[in-house]
Amino acid sequence: MISSGERELELLIGPQHPASGHMRLVAKVDGDVVVELRPNIGYVHRSVEKLAEVKKYLQIIPLVERPSLADTTANNLAYVMALEKLLGIEPPERAKYLRTLLAEINRIHSHLYGLGIHGVMIGSSTAYMWCFGDREPFLELAQELTGARLTYSYIIPGGVRRDLPAGLGERAERVLRYMENRMRDYFNLYFNNPVVRARLEGVGVLSRHDAINLGITGPNLRASGVAYDVRRAEPYAAYPELEFDIVTEEAGDSFARVMVRVREIVESMRIIRQVIRKIPEGPILHESYEKLIPPKLRESMKQRGMVKFPSVFANLRVPPGEAISRVEGGRGEVVFHIVSDGKLSPYRMRMVTPSFRNVILFEHLTRGVRVADIPAIYGSLDYFPPEADR
Amino acid sequence: MSLSRTVRHAKAILTGFKYLFAGPRLTLMYPDDIQELPEGYRGMIEYDWDSCIKCSLCAMVCPADAMKMYVSKEESEREGKVVKRPGINYTRCIFCGFCVDICPTDSLRFTKVHDVAYYTYEEQIYPPAEFSKGVPRPLYLREPRKVRAVLDERRGIRYEPARS
Amino acid sequence: MDILKLLFEPYIFIPLVFPGLVAAFLLLLIIIWLERKIAAKVQLRYGPLYVFKPLGGVIQTIADLLRYLFQEPIVPREADKLAFLMTPVFLFGLAYLPVVAVPISPTYYAFRSDVSLLIVMALTTLAPIFTVLMGWSSNNKFSLIGGVREGYLVISYEIPMFLSAISMAILYKSLDLVEIAEAQKGLWGVILNPLAAINMLLLMYMSTSKFPFEIPEAESEIVAGPYTEYSGIIYGLVMGASYVKLYVLSLVYSILFLGGWNPLPINDPMVAGAMLFVKAFLLVALGAFLRAVYPRFRIDQAISIGWKIAFPLSLISVVISLLLIMGGVSLVVK
Numbered sequence: 001m002i003s004s005g006e007r008e009l010e011l012l013i014g015p016q017h018p019a020s021g022h023m024r025l026v027a028k029v030d031g032d033v034v035v036e037l038r039p040n041i042g043y044v045h046r047s048v049e050k051l052a053e054v055k056k057y058l059q060i061i062p063l064v065e066r067p068s069l070a071d072t073t074a075n076n077l078a079y080v081m082a083l084e085k086l087l088g089i090e091p092p093e094r095a096k097y098l099r100t101l102l103a104e105i106n107r108i109h110s111h112l113y114g115l116g117i118h119g120v121m122i123g124s125s126t127a128y129m130w131c132f133g134d135r136e137p138f139l140e141l142a143q144e145l146t147g148a149r150l151t152y153s154y155i156i157p158g159g160v161r162r163d164l165p166a167g168l169g170e171r172a173e174r175v176l177r178y179m180e181n182r183m184r185d186y187f188n189l190y191f192n193n194p195v196v197r198a199r200l201e202g203v204g205v206l207s208r209h210d211a212i213n214l215g216i217t218g219p220n221l222r223a224s225g226v227a228y229d230v231r232r233a234e235p236y237a238a239y240p241e242l243e244f245d246i247v248t249e250e251a252g253d254s255f256a257r258v259m260v261r262v263r264e265i266v267e268s269m270r271i272i273r274q275v276i277r278k279i280p281e282g283p284i285l286h287e288s289y290e291k292l293i294p295p296k297l298r299e300s301m302k303q304r305g306m307v308k309f310p311s312v313f314a315n316l317r318v319p320p321g322e323a324i325s326r327v328e329g330g331r332g333e334v335v336f337h338i339v340s341d342g343k344l345s346p347y348r349m350r351m352v353t354p355s356f357r358n359v360i361l362f363e364h365l366t367r368g369v370r371v372a373d374i375p376a377i378y379g380s381l382d383y384f385p386p387e388a389d390r
Numbered sequence: 391m392s393l394s395r396t397v398r399h400a401k402a403i404l405t406g407f408k409y410l411f412a413g414p415r416l417t418l419m420y421p422d423d424i425q426e427l428p429e430g431y432r433g434m435i436e437y438d439w440d441s442c443i444k445c446s447l448c449a450m451v452c453p454a455d456a457m458k459m460y461v462s463k464e465e466s467e468r469e470g471k472v473v474k475r476p477g478i479n480y481t482r483c484i485f486c487g488f489c490v491d492i493c494p495t496d497s498l499r500f501t502k503v504h505d506v507a508y509y510t511y512e513e514q515i516y517p518p519a520e521f522s523k524g525v526p527r528p529l530y531l532r533e534p535r536k537v538r539a540v541l542d543e544r545r546g547i548r549y550e551p552a553r554s
Numbered sequence: 555m556d557i558l559k560l561l562f563e564p565y566i567f568i569p570l571v572f573p574g575l576v577a578a579f580l581l582l583l584i585i586i587w588l589e590r591k592i593a594a595k596v597q598l599r600y601g602p603l604y605v606f607k608p609l610g611g612v613i614q615t616i617a618d619l620l621r622y623l624f625q626e627p628i629v630p631r632e633a634d635k636l637a638f639l640m641t642p643v644f645l646f647g648l649a650y651l652p653v654v655a656v657p658i659s660p661t662y663y664a665f666r667s668d669v670s671l672l673i674v675m676a677l678t679t680l681a682p683i684f685t686v687l688m689g690w691s692s693n694n695k696f697s698l699i700g701g702v703r704e705g706y707l708v709i710s711y712e713i714p715m716f717l718s719a720i721s722m723a724i725l726y727k728s729l730d731l732v733e734i735a736e737a738q739k740g741l742w743g744v745i746l747n748p749l750a751a752i753n754m755l756l757l758m759y760m761s762t763s764k765f766p767f768e769i770p771e772a773e774s775e776i777v778a779g780p781y782t783e784y785s786g787i788i789y790g791l792v793m794g795a796s797y798v799k800l801y802v803l804s805l806v807y808s809i810l811f812l813g814g815w816n817p818l819p820i821n822d823p824m825v826a827g828a829m830l831f832v833k834a835f836l837l838v839a840l841g842a843f844l845r846a847v848y849p850r851f852r853i854d855q856a857i858s859i860g861w862k863i864a865f866p867l868s869l870i871s872v873v874i875s876l877l878l879i880m881g882g883v884s885l886v887v888k
Binding site for chain 3: 133189374
């Protein structure tokens with residue numbers, strides 16, 4: 001185990017470890033103090049980018065959703081936005097609002113997922129169960145809207161696949177009120193619990209300067225006091241017309257990262273309310289595609305509120321060119337870069353996920369912390385190995 | 391400082407007690423209770439033999455190569471040309487529903503069936519003839535109760551017996 | 555008949571039946587189920603349910619026990635085999651051994667000693683040694699860290715816990731558990747010296763690694779700490795040991811602070827024993843409930859709680875006891 005004269009113990013945390021996720025953390029510890037921690041990633045690499053080069057444009061939609069299963073809408077939306085830029089079409093207003101609605105529902109349940117995992121990492125099984133239980137009403141809403149619990153594949157070039165079901169707004173309002181009530185208990189039992197505070201406050205502090213220099217993104221960046229959000233910096237979908245605040249915290253520690261997520265849930269609920277109030281009437285699919293659908297089918301599609309694909313979607317041809325799109329997902333900024341050479345598949349697709357950009361924090365934040373702080377920091381980053389590995 | 395911490399300890403414990411005696415439960419008692427799924431749920435797929443125009447768009451759009459066109463021998467011999475019909479492989483299907491949405495004649499339709507278990511891989515492949523016979527009905531040991539998820543302001547989600 | 559009579563002789567009945575092995579085993583079966591049920595209720599779910607549904611899955615633990623019995627216990631090749639296999643047995647045995655000195659009524663005890671409180675406290679300190687040994691013998695880095703953590707915890711809770719107990723002994727002017735319980739016919743110890751009561755409760759949960767002190771086996775950090783390499787029934791033993799230890803400490807706590815078997819309606823050993831058992835059971839259940847409220851502390855935070863909070867508090871509680879004695883609060887009935 002340890003040869004004589006050696007001071008440091010090498011701990012291999014993962015991939016067979018209750019809290020490592022699909023990755024290995026190679027930790028060198030001196031007593032209870034972490035000297036060095038190197039994340040060993042790539043265990044769940046699925047070569048999404050290479051696969052995209054042999055798949056047709058529409059077939060890539062489910063593919064890009066798969067890596068980040070808790071936050072599928074961000075990838076779906078970012079990919080379709082890049083595709084729409086290449087196709088030169090703009091979705092109708094109602095579709096934009098529906099995209100925003102799903103993105104915000106997804107943000108809430110993605111944050112709850114991250115908070116829950118973090119909870120169980122510091123030992124609170126109640127936080128875990130509560131967060132995962134309270135995801136359920138939001139998944140139910142999303143399921144009603146899209147027909148699936150997580151892998152929505154809801155956003156397609158030129159619009160969305162389903163119209164808002166009757167009465168969903170009212171049901172969403174009930175869920176939001178429920179969540180607002182529950183927030184108080186979350187604070188009483190978990191966030192304001194002195195043990196939680198002791199475990200998270202002042203642990204893994206990321207300074208504003210380092211956060212910017214390391215290229216950190218999403219809630220982890222905002223927890224260090226940088227008010228940067230793609231929804232504001234480069235508005236897309238219906239965000240320009242909606243009121244919301246960029247949530248920031250100054251401390252930059254694990255607790256600040258948790259608080260940013262909690263407050264973003266509240267902010268997302270505000271956005272959902274606005275979407276439901278303001279959503280305009282109209283088509284949900286771009287007219288150039290809608291007119292390709294046979295008239296009889298078009299009628300029934302409008303009645304049922306479910307889009308039928310025009311047959312061009314099977315072999316969607318995209319004009320040559322390049323497009324980049326950015327979306328603020330639950331975990332941070334998602335970037336897609338598509339290079340088209342006019343064929344049925346992209347020549348090259350680049351997918352930058354927030355987890356991949358945040359993985360550097362493992363090494364950066366854990367120097368000199370205690371062994372027990374490793375999960376406290378890991379969880380607070382809301383790092384999702386499959387998303388980073390792609 | 392220490393006092394406020396004591397208050398927060400007390401609050402945490404009292405909140406725990408509150409839920410110990412009065413909290414709701416979110417569990418869906420799955421094999422005994424089966425949730426009635428919303429309209430448009432993307433479950434297993436139904437195939438209508440007669441209205442299919444054999445356009446093969448479903449096989450073309452399928453992102454997982456689950457939907458394939460099979461040569462229909464009988465029809466090919468009868469009509470003197472190669473006739474192909476779609477079959478599905480549920481080991482590959484990801485339930486994205488693209489095939490259903492692209493079908494120009496609504497020959498493919500969603501069902502709400504999603505919880506079927508198979509013994510072998512081979513059973514999960516449905517060539518056109520079997521595909522058109524409809525989706526399998528899940529076998530339950532006890533006849534389950536159908537419940538409906540009601541989104542509730544106080545309890546989040548509540549499962550009520552469904553009115554059929 | 556003679557055998558049955560022999561069974562009810564205190565020196566056999568107490569260690570083997572009640573509050574000894576049989577009662578501890580029953581409590582183990584119920585409390586593990588109850589702990590899961592309590593956590594489940596707070597966490598908006600049902601917990602174990604399907605094994606004997608009419609009573610809410612109460613025999614789930616028996617099903618688990620059977621599973622442990624039939625599971626192959628794997629001994630790692632590099633482990634110190636003798637120590638690896640023997641420590642769970644010693645751990646479990648020593649966890650419940652202090653029961654022999656616990657009286658269950660003013661007249662019913664295995665043996666009466668002037669220093670039974672000291673005997674109980676001394677015997678409870680033996681078990682952690684085997685946890686440390688377990689961590690070492692497994693030859694696994696996570697086990698080792700877990701064992702070391704246990705060692706650190708022991709030195710930080712043992713002294714204040716002893717002092718808290720001693721402060722009550724000072725108050726009752728006795729180290730005899732029977733006398734201590736009898737002294738509380740009127741006021742309970744928890745009212746006389748609440749500081750010692752709170753302190754001892756905290757340390758009791760700390761010593762049996764209940765939340766928020768579930769540090770030696772912190773799952774998300776060191777897998778299962780000293781127990782990482784254990785499987786099968788020997789894992790069942792080590793898992794049961796900490797509950798049994800909590801149970802024994804709860805019995806002592808009930809005698810020290812909660813009046814023991816008082817108030818006693820009739821002087822019958824069984825009634826007195828039941829009274830004591832219910833109090834101890836509630837304390838164990840409270841420990842189970844805390845799992846649903848708290849995450850776990852870090853090891854350095856737990857140690858600093860032991861030395862910076864619990865230790866001074868225990869000194870203060872000794873002073874309180876002394877002041878009460880000097881103030882002339884006469885409680886000892888003799």
